[in-house]
Amino acid sequence: MDENLSLLEQIKELLEKKSFLTLKRTLQSLNPADIAEIIHELPQEERVVLFRLLRKDVAIEVFEFMEFEAQQAFLLTFPEAKVRELIEEMEPDDRTELLEELPAKVTKRLLLLLSPQEKEATAILLGYQENSAGRMMTPKFMDLxxxxxVSQALNRIRKIGLKKETSYYCYVIDEQRTLKGVVSLRDMVTADPDECISNIMFKEVISVNTDDDQEEVASVMQKYNFIALxxxxxxKRLVGIITVDxxxxxxxxxxxxxxxxMGAVGVIEEGYFRSNVLSVAAKRVMWLLILLVVNTITIKVVAGYEEMLASFVVLTAFMPLLIDSGGNIGSQSSTVVIRSLALKEIESSDVLWVVLRESFTGLILGTMKGLLSFLWSWWLVKDIAIAFTVGMSLVIISTLATTTGTLLPFFFKAIKVDPALTSxxxxxxxVDVVGIIVYLGIAAYILL
Amino acid sequence: MDENLSLLEQIKELLEKKSFLTLKRTLQSLNPADIAEIIHELPQEERVVLFRLLRKDVAIEVFEFMEFEAQQAFLLTFPEAKVRELIEEMEPDDRTELLEELPAKVTKRLLLLLSPQEKEATAILLGYQENSAGRMMTPKFMDLxxxxxVSQALNRIRKIGLKKETSYYCYVIDEQRTLKGVVSLRDMVTADPDECISNIMFKEVISVNTDDDQEEVASVMQKYNFIALxxxxxxKRLVGIITVDxxxxxxxxxxxxxxxxMGAVGVIEEGYFRSNVLSVAAKRVMWLLILLVVNTITIKVVAGYEEMLASFVVLTAFMPLLIDSGGNIGSQSSTVVIRSLALKEIESSDVLWVVLRESFTGLILGTMKGLLSFLWSWWLVKDIAIAFTVGMSLVIISTLATTTGTLLPFFFKAIKVDPALTSxxxxxxxVDVVGIIVYLGIAAYILL
Known part of the structure; x- marks a missing residue:
């Protein structure tokens, strides 16, 4: 970062002094990702100046690395010919991503600028569902x-000369474009040039479907440690590839x-800085409303024990402790279960085992805490009946809380709702409602 | 999954019938990752039988894909010669990972089985800190x-024939092994065979240091979309490479x-099933103890308002609602801030901006909720003073909670503690302690 900062200052100075030749030379030694980062730090006019100094092929790579807002501003600033050049030359998967973020009107206009071939390819990609393999893939791959x-294949690679990430694996297809095998560039380089491709290819190719979800694609890629899929x-016709980056x-x-x-924040797709305060508030308020309604039960329960609470006000003093403990211990269980389900460390069929395990953990934790709280509250209020009520409630609440926190994610999964929503x-x-009922129930039994 | 299940049944049947030839043929068509998955489903004796049927090079790949426990069991079952063969042929980075998980005694014994060359390489890798680039890297890469x-380089690649993931990029070094440039296999294939490597290599190589943290390595790899680093x-001497998988x-x-x-669970490195209930309980109990101590303040505050609470028991009924609201709204803010800090969407220097933004969100949410609760509790208890106390407290608690939830992760970061610990x-x-003080304070001001 520090290195980039001083570099940024150098570039700003060169821009100010209009030393474009030196600037051009400086830019040549930089990686497109770094240039994009520098561009983000400049005001719009200087961005344009800097961008125009880049070699055409580098400019397109830099554009691909730029953030959506900066890309959009460029598309609005540049003349039509330059815009056409930019989007025509972008990698198809990066282009799809840009076009799906732009307003539908702009997307339509930009699509018209593309060559018929690129237009068709883009329209197909945009036709797949969001977050599907079809949307993520690039149709630029090497097929044989x-x-x-082998030597014919290598000649074809030399002639077409695809972008780096797409040519380490070549996919072998038949006349119907059905995927038959895969062969790595390394295997071709090390094989006998006269060997037939079908003899050196790996036939049991693992592939994904266009409508597979991106999460599914990621887990296949992770399982096999592939760099392209x-x-x-x-x-079963080959239509694209997805690369590991x-x-x-x-x-x-x-x-x-x-x-x-899990934090019940609602999904902020645009990143923190880009999201607007009111829409963030709207996303969070839902949960708070649900809370309000559920708490009506708590209020009713407390009202039912009004007399007892008036004579034993000290019972009130322990309510925050009991409520917090239950909530915390319950969300610890749900955190572990949700993440383990997401990582496929546990499956739906493990529910009984996991519930037993977590409830047991809850019982142990509850007993430890109950014992401590009993001693501590006894010392604090000098009333063994109150102290016993607090301790006993903690044991029961902890066990119920872990059980609830464990069961809910499984339940959500069973009814096909994302378990992470059990926030x-x-x-x-x-757990609160349950906790208050348990606490006041035990108190009434012991004290009245 | 379903396909694998039926495959698993087929394989179990073949094992039972001892049709080893058919089994061998079936295994040949499978990917090592899938074979490893099947092995995990079999009892130990059948695992060994299946493993022995694999071609030697496939066996090593399968072993690399296996889980740690299964690997360990194999190492204990096999004769020394087989063990030597296995660990000698493993990819150095996979071997390091296995050796660091094994008990120190076993690691020492296994190191002795390695050839002097492999032993030295492994010892060096094990010498780097956990989670550092040095630990993750493989010393098997192609240097030129x-x-x-170009043609000399391609001949060298043909002769050495490295594993797939390590040979798409070749690194160019000088006599002192200093990293000078990088050249892709694709560029070599498409270049003139008589061209000198230093003319086609990319000179501004991005690299990481052996003691860089794995998180740093991941963010460099993500920024540049590389497949190897x-x-x-x-x-500045080249010592290894890290691949994107x-x-x-x-x-x-x-x-x-x-x-x-963030869920205050404590880190479970071994995965859910492998961790033991008691150590999990121990990890979680710490927070609960802190909670107990902090809650002493709450109890003291409530005790201070004993008289008021005895005359207005209905105040107690709203305590769970206020406590929950504050806690929830506060952890929503901290969730967003922690994740945005981790993804580098916001920096420490943004603290003022983010706090203002979140406090404002809290104020909006609090006002909405306060108004609703005012109307709802007025209808519920028919007492406008109580209803006003509840509504007013919600506005203040919500604003304070978002401010606290935002400030704490920044504060933790400033004192070099992981912000994610602000669970x-x-x-x-x-927020509870603050909330109770605010609520009872407002109540005393209005009601008494």
């Missing part, structure tokens, strides 16, 4: 016919989604 | 001298760690 020789349509983003995206769901606010609310 | 020609020592695991691991910290139980506890 079964009967070509072919995508086939329902007729996109998978890293998927894994991160899915984790963020789960974290936000801590949700668990807290349910 | 600056002055060789060279690792250099302090003298390991990065996918790092990203997932780090997300899990954050989720568990919801922690926020809940702090």
């Amino acid at each position: 016919k079964e009967n070509v020789t 072919p995508v086939v349509d329902r007729e 996109d998978i890293v983003d998927v894994v991160q995206e899915e984790a963020t989604e789960d974290i936000y769901k 801590s606010p949700f668990i807290t609310t349910i | 001298k600056e002055n060789v020609t 060279p690792v250099v020592d302090r003298e 390991d990065i996918v695991d790092v990203v997932q691991e780090e997300a899990t760690e954050d989720i568990y910290k 919801s139980p922690f926020i809940t506890t702090i």
Whole structure:
């Protein structure tokens, strides 16, 4: 970062002094991802100046690395010819991503600028469902016919010269474009040039379907440690490939989604800075409303014990402790269960085993806490009956809370709702109602 | 999965009938990752039988894909010669991972079985800190001298014939093994065979240091969309490479760690099934003890208002609602801030901006909720003073809770503690104490 900062200052100075030749030379030694980062730090006019200094092929790579807002601003600033050049030359998967974020009107206009061939390819990609393999794939891959020789194949690679990430594996297809095998560039380089491709290819190709979800794609890629994965349509015809660098983003995206769901924040797709305060508030208020309704039960329960609470006000003093303990211990269980389900460390069929395990953990924790709280509250209020009520309630609440926190994610999964939605606010609310009923019930039994 | 299940049954049947030839043929068509999955489903004796049927090179790949426990069991079952063969042929990075999980005694014994060369390489890898680039890297990569020609380079690749993931990029070094450039296999295949490597290599190589943390490595790899990254020592000498498939695991691991910290679960490194109930309970109990101590304040505050609470028992009825609201709204803020800090969407320097933004969100949410609760509790208890107390408290508690939930992760970061530790139980506890003080204070002001 520090290195980039001083570099940024150098570039700003060069821009100010209009030393474009030196600037051009400086830019040549940089990686497109770094140039994109520098562009983000500049005001719009200087961005354009800098961008125009880039070599055409580098410019397109830089554009691909830029953030959506910066890309959009460029598309609005540049003349039509430059815009056409940019989007025509982008990698198809990056282009799809850009076009799906733009307003439908702009997307339509941009599609018209593309060559018929690129237009068709893009329209097909945009036709697949969001987060599906079809949307993620790039139709630019190296395909080979079964009967070509290694040297013919290598010649074809030399002639077409695809982008780096797409040519380490070549996919072998038959006349119907059905996927038959895969052969690595390394195997071709080390094989006899006259050997037929179908003799050196690996025939049991693992592939995904165009409508498979990105999470499914990521888990296949992770399982086999692949760097690229072919995508086939329902007729098993090869239509694209997905490369591993996109998978890293998927894994991160899915984790963020789960974290936000578990925090009951609602999914913020645009990133923190880009989301608007009111829409964030709207996403969070839902849970709070549910809470309000459920708490009506708590209020009714407390009202029912009004007399007891008036004579033993000290009971009130322990309510926050009991409520917090239950909520915390319950969300600890649900956190573990949700994540383990997401990582496929546990399956739906493990429910009994996991519930027993977590309830047992809850019982142990509850007993430890109950004993401590008993001693501590006895010392605090010098009333053994109250102290016993508090301790006993903690044991029961902890056990019930872990059981609830464990069962709910499984239940959500069974009814095909994302278990991550069993967020801590949700668990807290349910466990609270139960906790208050248990606590006041035990108190009434012991004290009255 | 379904396909694998029926396959598993077929294989079990073949094992039972001892049709080893058919079994061998079936296994030949499978991917090592799938064979490893099948092995995990079999009892130990059948695992060994199946494993012995595999071709030697496939067997080693399968072994690399196996889970740690299964690997360990094999190492204990097999005769020394077989064990030597297995660990000698494993990829160095996979071997390091296995050796660091084994008891130190076993690791020492296994190291002795290795050839002097492999032993040294492994000892070096084991010498780097856990989770550092040095531990993750493999020393098996393709290096080239600056002055060789493309055809000499390709011949060297043909001769050495490295494993697939390590040979798509060749790293160019000088006499001192200093990293000078990188050249892709694709560029070599498409270049003139008589061209000198130093003319076609990319000179501004991005690399990481042996003691860089794995999180840092992952973020460099993600930024540049690389499939491999060279690792250099302090003298800039090339010592290894890290491939992108390991990065996918790092990203997932780090997300899990954050989720568990945020849920105050404590980090479960071994995966859910492998961790033991008592150690899990011990990890979670710490928070609950802190909670107990902090709650002493709440109890003291409530005791201070004993008279008021005895005359207005209905005040007690709203305590769970206020406590829950504050805790939930506060942990929503901390969830967003923690994740955005982890993804580098916000920086420490953004603290003022983010706090203002979140406090404002809290104020909006609080006002909405306060108004609703005012109307709802007025209808419920028919007492406008009580209803006003509840509504007013909700506005203040919500604003304070979002502010606390936002400030704490930044504060933790400033004192170099992982912000993910500002878990919801922690926020809940702090916000509770504040909430009770605000609520009873307002009540005393209005009612008394």
